Amino acid sequence: MPHVSHPVSQSGRLWLSPEVADAVAAGRPVVALESTLLAHGLPAPQNRAAADELESAVRAHGAVPATVAVLDGMPRVGLSASELDRVCGGDLAKLSVRDLGPAVGLGRDGATTVAATATLAQAAGVSVFATGGLGGVHRGAAETWDVSADLAALAGTAVLVVCSGVKSILDVPATLEMLETESVPVLGYRTDAFPGFYRRDSGHPVPWRVDSPAEAAAVWRAHRVLGRGAGAVLAQPVPVADELDAGLHDRLLAEGLAMLAERGVTGKDVTPALLEHFHAGSGGASLRTNLALVHANAELAAQVAVELAAVPVP
Structure with missing residues (x-):
């Protein structure tokens, strides 16, 4: 099983599963999947079932799944069944890019966010990544400076992130503005509308539209040549049948924002707290929406990865 040099920690190495290593070496399609969704975004036992479902969705469309995590201080791209059990079993730290070095150096376990997953995927030679929602600029960031590391990571990481936009708790126009500033x-x-995670339309337009995996792959190939090493976002709305009811969404959002302010929840604790509030307040409807959109994104990412493998990026 090969080791690949790992740019985050001089003492660490990046471990690829045999299947992922073989696929990358042969130029076959591979899709990275994050582990924070499993460890912190979904409750047990749904998280373990989702782990298998997402990997199966990628395989069904002709690509190799590569779930990413740090276990025993080793960054891993591609997990075994027992390793997925550990990720879904709880007690994993939530790791963004800044946390990778400490987790590796101290031999800890951690689930990777969008930013950390993209960083490790690129190091492994994987350029397509499926997730649920992208992090962004938080409301009130002008005072708090609370901006997700996902945006900075995308600015310097050549990975195509397939997602369903950003969660409605965020400042959507500021997030889109920052992505523009960073040439993502x-x-x-x-x-034609930027998705709002639980809702198909955040109320803001997208600057570009594609209508097939082939078109998305063509844009990504061109961007890899011209985009100065930045990533890209492919935003797919949640399926129509699975969209959260607008009235329920708006009520839960208002309650969630009030709850976060009352409890003083900030930074990386915001998303898990909000997801739990939506899940409890919607009677599980938001969980069904979350699972549906991430499943659809895994399928789309696999389709794009297959197109890219057919005509490799220069």
């Missing part, structure tokens, strides 16, 4: 293209998949 935002593509709407079969939509």
Whole structure:
């Protein structure tokens, strides 16, 4: 099983599963999947079932799944069944890019966020990544400076992130503005509206639209040549049948924002707290929406990865 040099920690190495290593070496399609969704975004036992479901969705469309995590201080791209059990079993730290070095150096376990997953995926030679929602600029960031590391990571990481936009708790126009500033293209998949995670339309347009995996792959190939090493966002709305009811969404959002302010929740604790509030307040409807959108994104990412493998990026 090969080791690949790991740019985050001089003492660390990046471990690829045999299947992922073989696929990368042969130029076959691979899709990275994050582990924070499993460890912190979904409750047990749904998280373990989702882990298998997402990997199966990627395989069904002709690509190799590569779930990413840090276990025993080793960054891993591609997990075994027992390793997925550990990720879904709890007690994993939430790791963004800044946390990778400490986790590796101290031999800890951790689930990787969008930013950390993209960083490790690129190091492994994987350029397509499927997730649920992208992090962004938080409301009130002018005073708090609370901006997700996902945006900075995308600015310097050549990975195509397939997602369903950003969660409605965020400042959507500020997030889109920052992506523009960082030269990160935002593509709407079969939509002219930037998705709002639980809702198909955040109320803001996307600058570019693609209508097929082949078009998305063509844009990504061109961006890899011209985009100065930045990533790109392929934003796909949640399926129509799984969209959260607008009235329920707006009520839960208002309650969630009030709850966060009352409890003083900030930084990386915001998203888990909000997801739990939506899950409890919606009677599980938000969880079904979350699972549906991340499943659809895994399928789309696999389709794009297959297109890219057919005509490799220069």
